[in-house]
Amino acid sequence: MRQLSPEDIEALSVGAWILGTGGGGSPYHALLNLRRFYNDGVRINLIDPDELDDDDAVAVVSIMGAPLVFQERLVDSRLIARAVSAMEEHLGRKFRAVMPVEIGGGNGMQSLLAAVHLKIPVVDADAMGRAYPEAQMTSFAVGNLAPYPLTSIDPRGNEAIVGKTSSWKWMERVSRKLCTEFGSIVATCKAPRTGAEVKKWAIPRTTSKAINLGRAVVEANRQHADPIAAILKAESGKLLFSGKVVEVERRTTEGFLRGRTVIEGLGENHGSQIRVDFQNEWIVVWRDGQAVVSTPDLICVLDSESGEAIGTETIRYGQRTTVIALPAAPVFLSPRGLDHVGPRAFGYDIDFKSVFCS
Amino acid sequence: MRRIGIDVGGTNTDAVLIDDAKVVQGVKVATTADVTSGVATAIEALHLSANLAAGIDALMIGTTHFINAVVQRRHLTKVAVIRIALPATSSLPPFTDWPAGLAELANGGVWQIEGGHDYDGRRFATLDIAAARQIAREIRNRAQKYVVVNALFSPLDPSDEKVVAAILREEIPDVSVTCAHLLGGIGLLERENAAILNASLIALAEETITAFEHAKSKVGLNAPLFVTQNDGTVAEASRAAAYPVFSFASGATNSMRGAAYLSGLKEAVVVDVGGTTADFGHLRNGFPREANAVVHIGGVRTLFRMPDLVSIGLGGGSHVDLDAGTIGPLSVGYRLSKEALVFGGNGVTATDIGVAAGLIDLGDRKRVAHITADEVNGILRRCKEMLEENVDRLKTSAEDVTLIAVGGGAFLVPEELQGVGRVVRVQHGGCANAVGAAIAQVSGEVDQVFQGLTRDEAVASARKLADTRAVEAGAEPASLALVEAEDTPIAYLPGNAMRVRVKVVGDIRSTRIEKTAKEKVACQSVS
Numbered sequence: 032m033r034q035l036s037p038e039d040i041e042a043l044s045v046g047a048w049i050l051g052t053g054g055g056g057s058p059y060h061a062l063l064n065l066r067r068f069y070n071d072g073v074r075i076n077l078i079d080p081d082e083l084d085d086d087d088a089v090a091v092v093s094i095m096g097a098p099l100v101f102q103e104r105l106v107d108s109r110l111i112a113r114a115v116s117a118m119e120e121h122l123g124r125k126f127r128a129v130m131p132v133e134i135g136g137g138n139g140m141q142s143l144l145a146a147v148h149l150k151i152p153v154v155d156a157d158a159m160g161r162a163y164p165e166a167q168m169t170s171f172a173v174g175n176l177a178p179y180p181l182t183s184i185d186p187r188g189n190e191a192i193v194g195k196t197s198s199w200k201w202m203e204r205v206s207r208k209l210c211t212e213f214g215s216i217v218a219t220c221k222a223p224r225t226g227a228e229v230k231k232w233a234i235p236r237t238t239s240k241a242i243n244l245g246r247a248v249v250e251a252n253r254q255h256a257d258p259i260a261a262i263l264k265a266e267s268g269k270l271l272f273s274g275k276v277v278e279v280e281r282r283t284t285e286g287f288l289r290g291r292t293v294i295e296g297l298g299e300n301h302g303s304q305i306r307v308d309f310q311n312e313w314i315v316v317w318r319d320g321q322a323v324v325s326t327p328d329l330i331c332v333l334d335s336e337s338g339e340a341i342g343t344e345t346i347r348y349g350q351r352t353t354v355i356a357l358p359a360a361p362v363f364l365s366p367r368g369l370d371h372v373g374p375r376a377f378g379y380d381i382d383f384k385s386v387f388c389s
Numbered sequence: 390m391r392r393i394g395i396d397v398g399g400t401n402t403d404a405v406l407i408d409d410a411k412v413v414q415g416v417k418v419a420t421t422a423d424v425t426s427g428v429a430t431a432i433e434a435l436h437l438s439a440n441l442a443a444g445i446d447a448l449m450i451g452t453t454h455f456i457n458a459v460v461q462r463r464h465l466t467k468v469a470v471i472r473i474a475l476p477a478t479s480s481l482p483p484f485t486d487w488p489a490g491l492a493e494l495a496n497g498g499v500w501q502i503e504g505g506h507d508y509d510g511r512r513f514a515t516l517d518i519a520a521a522r523q524i525a526r527e528i529r530n531r532a533q534k535y536v537v538v539n540a541l542f543s544p545l546d547p548s549d550e551k552v553v554a555a556i557l558r559e560e561i562p563d564v565s566v567t568c569a570h571l572l573g574g575i576g577l578l579e580r581e582n583a584a585i586l587n588a589s590l591i592a593l594a595e596e597t598i599t600a601f602e603h604a605k606s607k608v609g610l611n612a613p614l615f616v617t618q619n620d621g622t623v624a625e626a627s628r629a630a631a632y633p634v635f636s637f638a639s640g641a642t643n644s645m646r647g648a649a650y651l652s653g654l655k656e657a658v659v660v661d662v663g664g665t666t667a668d669f670g671h672l673r674n675g676f677p678r679e680a681n682a683v684v685h686i687g688g689v690r691t692l693f694r695m696p697d698l699v700s701i702g703l704g705g706g707s708h709v710d711l712d713a714g715t716i717g718p719l720s721v722g723y724r725l726s727k728e729a730l731v732f733g734g735n736g737v738t739a740t741d742i743g744v745a746a747g748l749i750d751l752g753d754r755k756r757v758a759h760i761t762a763d764e765v766n767g768i769l770r771r772c773k774e775m776l777e778e779n780v781d782r783l784k785t786s787a788e789d790v791t792l793i794a795v796g797g798g799a800f801l802v803p804e805e806l807q808g809v810g811r812v813v814r815v816q817h818g819g820c821a822n823a824v825g826a827a828i829a830q831v832s833g834e835v836d837q838v839f840q841g842l843t844r845d846e847a848v849a850s851a852r853k854l855a856d857t858r859a860v861e862a863g864a865e866p867a868s869l870a871l872v873e874a875e876d877t878p879i880a881y882l883p884g885n886a887m888r889v890r891v892k893v894v895g896d897i898r899s900t901r902i903e904k905t906a907k908e909k910v911a912c913q914s915v916s
Contacts (some may be wrong), residue, residue: 060481060578063481063485063486064480064481067480067481067485097508099508099575099838099888100507100508102575102576102577102579103474103508103541103542103575103576103577104474104477104478104541104577105477105478105480105481105577105578106480107477107478107479107480108480109480186476186477187476187513187514188476214507214508214509214511214513215507215508275784277786277787281877295786295787345682347682349697349782349783349784351782
């Protein structure tokens with residue numbers, strides 16, 4: 032167990048946004064909340080999955096909803112804590128620790144806010160190793176663990192418990208409906224996990240990974256060094272392309288933000304283009320009609336100067352961007368893993384080939 | 390239509406007289422510490438006859454005074470903030486993430502009450518009217534006058550802000566209320582921040598505009614006064630006094646609008662090289678392209694529409710280091726007329742290089758004779774690189790752009806630049822900012838989420854609303870034209886939700902014509 036420092040919290044917000052691969056919501060409001068607590072002297076503990084006992088109960092939390100609504104309703108730390116307490120009441124037992132369902136974006140920090148009120152530690156693990164849009168796109172779903180129960184909480188005091196669903200996809204459908212009805216932003220406590228399940232199926236040490244990434248960026252910027260080189264070095268990433276955004280196309284279908292952006296090369300990439308398709312997160316990178324990277328490899332579009340991540344909702348004309356790839360969690364590279372999060376899970380009829388395998 | 394346009398910059402105050410579509414004359418005077426005497430001097434320098442002064446239709450002024458007040462943390466008043474969003478958002482109260490010093494100056498108390506709406510127009514929580522009235526009385530007892538009201542999703546449904554504003558007006562007779570929905574779009578904290586900055590500047594804005602009016606009457610002008618806005622349009626003086634944040638970036642915008650007007654080009658990159666900085670912007674449809682992003686002002690995160698600009702420390706007054714071959718970012722600024730070599734000073738400035746290279750003819754040329762041709766070329770090369778790099782930052786495609794070079798330091802822009810098809814220079818380019826102020830139009834804007842409509846229907850509804858707003862702001866209905874329509878689908882919202890932004894602009898309704906029409910009606914009714 033280690034105590035997270037104020038610098039860790041700042042670094043986590045930068046790193047989680049990079050691991051958001053374009054989605055997951057901005058960590059900005061969560062960071063503001065955490066800063067307030069840290070200024071008041073509150074500290075959060077991070078425990079390694081290996082420190083859990085097999086029969087410990089672990090709460091898996093997230094904020095679900097539309098980023099647009101997020102910008103208005105802001106995130107309230109007590110709401111996330113309430114989602115966990117509601118689950119404790121439902122189960123009749125207390126949680127030993129809390130963990131994020133996804134490390135990418137704002138959700139990489141929400142578990143910390145729950146931990147503040149519940150006074151329990153945060154497990155250094157998540158179920159995606161990045162951000163993904165749907166419930167069945169988790170390592171727990173790949174592991175065929177139970178998708179239920181789930182609590183869904185809105186700030187007006189509306190609380191729902193989904194007792195049972197027949198599959199992860201059904202859980203996705205039902206929880207999405209609840210979310211919409213509650214105003215398109217809710218706090219959820221997902222299916223509880225045992226210590227044994229976390230150790231077997233969760234993706235370990237992703238909060239530490241996000242902190243390291245963020246620290247590399249902050250440190251490089253402070254020394255006026257190249258933050259992108261620092262990211263590649265910190266997480267053995269691959270530089271794919273550097274250029275300027277010349278086209279952005281967005282549309283919503285079935286509640287998802289879909290679209291693509293075209294980036295025109297600068298410097299070494301002068302004279303060529305890439306296209307990056309997204310569904311909330313960056314999904315496939317195309318070059319000359321060929322898919323060169325695809326999910327589950329992490330595709331990160333970064334500001335070429337600051338190294339900061341750029342979201343699919345905010346990318347715009349003229350931005351100087353560098354596209355990199357980071358390796359996916361091994362659990363998603365198995366045939367079963369690819370069924371859940373490979374390119375076909377997003378409607379692309381292409382085979383996955385990791386850029387890290389050649 | 391005869392108009393006077395004035396741009397009060399950090400170094401110079403520029404003024405132009407425009408008759409119909411022609412620039413009759415332009416003048417430059419030094420900006421004064423009190424801002425307004427410079428304005429009076431500038432108008433006086435136009436040497437208007439009494440006859441001509443009576444025939445002026447409008448006086449348009451652009452000023453950087455308000456944004457400077459925030460940056461320098463001067464002249465700010467305390468603001469009371471009422472947020473209507475409980476039981477949501479309470480963990481991040483107003484003034485969260487403000488620089489400590491600025492928050493201390495502006496924070497006049499914070500209250501949060503229940504109310505507000507959802508994204509789909511449904512009520513989020515019942516408005517707590519009793520609490521609002523109680524708070525109004527507390528604010529009155531503290532003798533505070535400036536209040537911000539901000540409700541959850543108020544850009545979609547402003548009714549709660551309006552109700553609370555009315556209560557405040559009932560309880561505090563001389564209250565000044567800034568409703569956040571009028572200042573920014575979706576983004577509760579950022580909209581609130583913009584509203585707070587606005588409210589804290591109203592006292593200064595009122596004072597400044599009164600002083601402008603004073604300067605106007607001092608020189609015998611009785612035309613209506615307009616103040617230019619960030620988007621290249623103008624607002625009537627009274628409205629501008631209530632919304633000073635909308636005048637924050639008007640200087641650069643005025644240059645760009647002036648450049649478009651003087652060149653007749655609607656799509657181009659503009660560079661305005663002044664005394665201290667070179668500002669780059671992209672003209673789209675004759676207006677500056679706007680940044681669709683968070684803008685930090687004096688360290689405060691805000692979200693309202695500002696031109697997308699790049700500013701670098703390169704101007705006529707920039708310091709030149711001949712040994713290192715560098716130029717800027719430091720500048721002698723308004724001391725140029727004393728500190729440049731050609732004017733008898735000691736330090737080498739960009740202006741001295743311009744004189745040595747024969748690009749301009751100013752001061753005493755002999756004083757720069759010792760600078761070698763190699764040194765001059767080295768500095769000009771550096772200058773060219775800086776310009777090329779920043780023009781490229783603004784481009785949206787690899788194609789060559791047209792570059793319009795304006796401002797007093799435009800001589801630093803060479804004829805040939807990489808990525809630039811041609812460089813356009815215009816007559817009166819030195820006063821492009823004042824020209825931009827003089828030709829400014831009135832706008833109407835809408836930024837709203839529509840649901841259950843087709844794309845075309847949503848855009849049409851937004852257009853209608855924008856037209857109405859423009860007419861309310863003083864536009865001539867027949868002259869209204871669409872400058873921007875953008876629709877963005879929104880993730881995770883049902884019912885084809887889309888955010889539509891529409892902007893229209895129109896000419897100012899001529900007060901003289903109106904008067905004549907009224908007189909005619911009066912005559913007819915008598916006869």
